[in-house]
Amino acid sequence: MGQATRNIANSFTTSGVITSSAVNNTSLGNITDLSAGGSLILLSEQTASASSSISFTSGIDSTYDEYWFIFNQCHPSNIGPNFDFHTSTNGGSSYGTTATSTFFVAYQGEGGASSALTYDTGNDEAQTTVGVTLGGSGYLNDESASGILKFYNPSSTTYVKHFISQMSVTHGNYTYECQNIFSAGYFNTTSAIDAVKFQFSAGNVDAGTIQMFGVK
Amino acid sequence: MGANTRGFANLLNTDGTFLSGAINNTSVSGITDLPTAAKSDLVPNIGYGLGNDSAMEHYHGARSGVGVFDGTYDAYCFTFTNVRPVTDNVEFQWGASTNNGSDYAVVKTTTVFDAGNNESDSNNFGYDTGADLTQSSSYCRIARNVSSDSDHGVCGELWIFDVASTTHVKHFYSVVSANDRLDREYKTFVAGYLNTTTAVNAVAFRFASGNLSTGNIRVYGLK
Numbered sequence: 466m467g468q469a470t471r472n473i474a475n476s477f478t479t480s481g482v483i484t485s486s487a488v489n490n491t492s493l494g495n496i497t498d499l500s501a502g503g504s505l506i507l508l509s510e511q512t513a514s515a516s517s518s519i520s521f522t523s524g525i526d527s528t529y530d531e532y533w534f535i536f537n538q539c540h541p542s543n544i545g546p547n548f549d550f551h552t553s554t555n556g557g558s559s560y561g562t563t564a565t566s567t568f569f570v571a572y573q574g575e576g577g578a579s580s581a582l583t584y585d586t587g588n589d590e591a592q593t594t595v596g597v598t599l600g601g602s603g604y605l606n607d608e609s610a611s612g613i614l615k616f617y618n619p620s621s622t623t624y625v626k627h628f629i630s631q632m633s634v635t636h637g638n639y640t641y642e643c644q645n646i647f648s649a650g651y652f653n654t655t656s657a658i659d660a661v662k663f664q665f666s667a668g669n670v671d672a673g674t675i676q677m678f679g680v681k
Numbered sequence: 682m683g684a685n686t687r688g689f690a691n692l693l694n695t696d697g698t699f700l701s702g703a704i705n706n707t708s709v710s711g712i713t714d715l716p717t718a719a720k721s722d723l724v725p726n727i728g729y730g731l732g733n734d735s736a737m738e739h740y741h742g743a744r745s746g747v748g749v750f751d752g753t754y755d756a757y758c759f760t761f762t763n764v765r766p767v768t769d770n771v772e773f774q775w776g777a778s779t780n781n782g783s784d785y786a787v788v789k790t791t792t793v794f795d796a797g798n799n800e801s802d803s804n805n806f807g808y809d810t811g812a813d814l815t816q817s818s819s820y821c822r823i824a825r826n827v828s829s830d831s832d833h834g835v836c837g838e839l840w841i842f843d844v845a846s847t848t849h850v851k852h853f854y855s856v857v858s859a860n861d862r863l864d865r866e867y868k869t870f871v872a873g874y875l876n877t878t879t880a881v882n883a884v885a886f887r888f889a890s891g892n893l894s895t896g897n898i899r900v901y902g903l904k
């Protein structure tokens with residue numbers, strides 16, 4: 466007991482302030498909320514490794530009105546596939562929620578010869594169940610797709626479910642091209658969406674990380 | 682030891698909880714990581730649940746002093762979740778004030794473009810010369826032709842930078858996904874600046890006609 470008292474005393478300065486050695490990461494391990502803290506709550510992070518898809522089948526509920534998904538260097542195994550977003554209303558047992566979306570892209574080749582801003586009718590959706598295209602990527606070793614998806618009020622049983630995404634993509638396969646891709650739309654259901662899945666339209670997600678945040 | 686004990690005791694409440702002076706920046710200098718749930722740089726300030734309101738006004742001190750809108754943060758983010766109008770086919774818009782909400786007529790210049798696609802796959806994309814503003818005190822578009830259907834609404838965000846500056850104009854941008862009156866999905870991009878070097882201290886959101894029916898608007902500060 467005497468030792469414990471001395472240890473405790475050594476954790477304070479003579480004026481009673483807690484010293485740096487008295488508080489460490491473990492000390493704060495039970496803190497799950499800070500009143501002065503932020504609003505982006507990291508709920509889950511997954512790293513791809515020759516994965517056919519990356520799914521988030523828990524944590525999507527009424528706790529948060531808005532969810533953010535951060536894509537970091539998602540790299541496909543196959544040449545030039547789309548990077549697609551799928552949703553489920555049954556915990557991931559099946560995917561195929563009807564969606565309508567817009568899709569446009571600004572691109573610039575490394576040689577400077579090919580640049581444009583254009584709507585892409587081949588990658589928007591109109592009441593389809595095939596998933597929503599967020600972007601794509603070349604498959605060479607240094608090519609990938611990174612960006613952010615914001616998904617609104619997925620647990621609502623009143624509203625359709627809106628989303629907004631923007632991705633920066635290296636997509637040229639042999640010519641190298643920078644693409645800035647903008648997609649947005651809604652899943653046309655008033656059922657709660659409780660699971661999402663990301664995958665390339667062909668082959669695997671060879672590498673990359675996807676983080677899911679709740680916005681409180 | 683006696684001095685330490687007395688100092689320690691003076692930083693405790695009678696119930697044993699620490700007073701604020703017990704832990705300072707030096708105390709926590711050994712912390713290099715926080716639990717996952719405690720991390721973030723986007724600080725929530727206040728949320729407004731909408732219920733047939735003519736407008737939603739946010740100003741410093743709103744809601745019994747809780748609202749923050751001054752130089753505390755360099756950037757403010759307003760998020761919209763399923764904001765729905767009472768009246769069909771109306772523009773969702775915002776205005777800024779330098780006089781604590783007496784009026785929302787700060788002059789602004791903006792750009793507007795959008796991409797639309799309907800459920801029959803008819804799409805359009807382009808700059809909207811009818812919606813941009815040039816040195817105008819009018820309210821600024823956020824979303825066009827918003828539908829009042831019960832399952833529709835506006836979702837997205839508006840960022841405003843350096844609102845308290847007395848040197849610079851105040852830049853902003855918004856991006857939203859919304860349903861229009863013809864079941865068309867519209868992703869709308871607006872950017873511009875409030876052309877004033879006076880501090881902006883209030884903003885208001887409204888539909889061009891009719892009330893805000895339902896939805897949420899939340900305010901965050903970026904630290």
